[in-house]
Amino acid sequence: MSRFVSKGDRVLLKPNIGWDRIPEQGATTNPQLVAAVVRLCLEAGAKSVKVADRPCNNALRCYRRNGIETAVKKEGAEVRFLNDASLVMTPFPQGRAVKEWPIYREAYECDVLINLPIAKVHSMSGVTLGMKNLMGLLGGDRGLFHVDFAEKIVDLCFVLRPTLTIIDGWRVLLRNGPTGGSPDDTALRRTVIASTDIVAADALGAELLGFSPNDVPHIRRAYERGLGEMNRQNIVLKEIDLGQ
Amino acid sequence: MSLLRPKRIDFRRRITLAGVRRFSQVAFFLLFLFFFFNLRDFRLNVPSDVFLLVSPLQTLALLLSTGTFKLASLAAAVLLILTFFFGRFFCGWICPLGTCIDLAGRFTTKRRGLHKSFSSLKYGLLIAILVSALLSVNLAGIFDPLSLMTRSLTTVMLPLFSALLFGAHHLTMRWEAVQEISSSVITALQKTVLPLQQPYFTDSFLILLLFVAVLSAGLYSRRFWCRSVCPLGSLLALAARSRRVNLQMKDDCRACGLCVDCRMGAVDQSWQTDSAECILCGECLEDCPDHARQITFTRKTRPQPIDLSRRGVLFSIGVGGAAALFLQARRVFAAPTTPIRPPGAVAEKEFLQTCIRCLACVKACNTVGACLQPLQFEAGLEALWTPAARFQNGYCEYTCTLCGEVCPSGAIKPMTPEAKQSVRIGLAVFDRNRCIPWRQGVECLVCEEHCPVPEKAIRFTETTIMENGKSRLVRLPYVVSELCIGCGICEFKCPLKGEPGIRVFPNYGAA
Secondary structure (H helix, E strand, C coil): CCCCCCCCEEEEEEEEECHHHHHHHHHHHHHHHHHHHHHHHHHCCEEEEEECCCCCCCCHHHHHHCCCHHHHHHHHCCEEECCCEEEEECCCCCCCCCEEEEEEHCCCCEEEEECCCEEEEECCCCCHHHHHHHHECCCCCHHHHHHHHHHHHHHHHHHHHCCCEEEEEEEEEEECCCCCCCCCCEEEEEEEECCCCHHHHHHHHHCCCCCHHHCCHHHHHHHHHCCCCHHHCCCCCCCCCCCC | CCCCCCCCCHHHCCCCCCCCHHHHHHHHHHHHHHHCHHHHHHHHCCCCCCHHHHHHHHHHHHHHCCCCHHHHHHHHHHHHHHHHHHEEEEHHHCCHHHHHHHHHHHHHHHHCCCCCHHHHHHHHCCCCCCCHHHHHCCCHHHHHHHHHHHHHHHHHHHHHHHHHHHHHHHCCCCCCHHHHHHHHHHEEEEHHHHCCCCCCCCHHHHHHHHCCCCCCCHHHHHCCCHHHHCCHHHHHHHHHCCCEEEEEEEECCCCCCCCCCCCCCCHHHCCEEECCCCCCCCCCHHHHHCCEEEEECCCCCCCCCCCCCCCHHHHHHHHHHHHHHHHHHHHHCCCCCCCCCCCEEECHHHHHCCCCCCHHHHHHHHHHCEEEECCCCCCCCHCCCEEEEECCCCCCCCCCCCHHHHHCCCCCCCCCHHHHCCCCCCCCECCCCCCHHHHHHCCCCCHHHHHHCCCCCCCEEEEEEEEEEEEEEEEEECCCCCCCCCCCHHHHHHCCCCCEEEEEEECCCCC
């Protein structure tokens, strides 16, 4: 972690806490993973670690039910609710479908942004992984963001550049995403994917869910526009046995 | 004889009745606020409805209109029994609305000898409410001071309070130096007393109007509401007529007349106390320069006769009866829109009779999905200030059961999350003329994405459309009626501006 977090850095973790669901339902990032990342950041000398998302359900409920609020507090981080008072209208200089969009100030008030999605299927984008997870830092009417989604999400990923993307692939959601709800729709994959290249992470995550990255429009668009690498043979992959 | 209040420094009498009463008012008001702010998500596990259940007026009206009696309403019986001994002490020592009225009265220095009351008005109102309850139209909640207070706090004071704090937060975010602190403070507030977003109530103006009228009536004469209008006060005044604890004159009265400036108008010009009206506020004891007034434990003082003529009684009965008949007739003939009631609500007719219009459910809901709003006139006058879901304001959170938990009257039954998730409060219907994929063949899935039902009550059907001579596959959303529970998150999150492309309708009579 000390490769990414320097002494005195302010770190923002962006897990997926978008739904009022428990981790076993596979709709939100596992709090144990988030807590572990908090611990690693603080050990690397981070000055502060904040955890925030803009959930689709009530934030207070999401943070509590997922268990993230207590888990990260125990490690010394704090959760934040994203308020509209802290929106910054951000230009998208490389944007093709989006020219500007309000983004929460918290995304800028950190030295290191760590993206912590969970691997899920999604009815429109096919999969929701690292790139889609960054939408949780968007303000405004996100419903409109879904029209011409693949182009827009790549536009966003050119603006928000997380230092690290860590995909929770421990228990993944295979059906009825992104909300899920039934543990029968989830499967244990016992995997964590970490990469500085958000596209590479998403490509491997898509494979984990049984998709070919080439078939996921937004991953393909990201590759085509040069955001990152999606072909497995070009990704320098280091596999570590997590045990358990 | 000076009309100036003498300043006494008498250490033996420093603890006065009025002092203890003020302490009690503040303490009970804080307790009331605590219960109010506890109407929220992740609340402390104490019953939030203690205050709302204590009103004998609501209990009586409920008994008359539905024939039911909640066990918890025994608190109301206890209050009534205490009133037989101590008179209207509740009004002076406990009632949060009374405390607000006293507080508002502090801003006016006007003091006149005798204060005008129209005490017949409150007896008339009480009769009208009870008669109408007997004809199964329960209007007690509209005038009950405890309901009025919670309702006003929810729809008037809470939005003000939140706007001030959110506004201050917004302002401080301009300065880099305090951003960090400001964010931490607002997060802490959101976890305790504030909702996550600024509360907004579409139809709260009449609630505001009544609240302001009640407070500002004190400008006309002190505690005007309490002695002239309040139907709970009127019920308690009836019970207080035979009270045992009274304020009385001793013989050494110099007839200075200070005590006539009574906030309840309970002291007449011969300085006798009306036992029906006296709220034991103790102000006259404090004011009396000769300590000539005292508390006695007798029935010696007589209440003033109730100045309600036989004609007045008949008129009140007529008003109550007419109100009940009129409101019911409206339901029969005008067929007003059917509101979407919270999950767990009892059948509509019973709901109208049982709901005490306190809006505790609306307050609780506001900290979660914020779909519940007070109704004004669209569902008929009888449904005034009852809660209904408006899914363009918010949605019903799938796992939340708060409204039933906090409902003091039983109009909304408490449920487990599992039971609640199978209750259908409405049915979502697509407006194919507006919905983005249906209308323009452009992909959109926001409603489906948010649908909380694990099997998804919104699904897609694929169709091929021709566009510029080329065929293209479009996914069109539809509702699985058997699975939809009407939570309204689809309507709330629909990206269409103005009228959404999917709307939830009351599912009465639906297949």
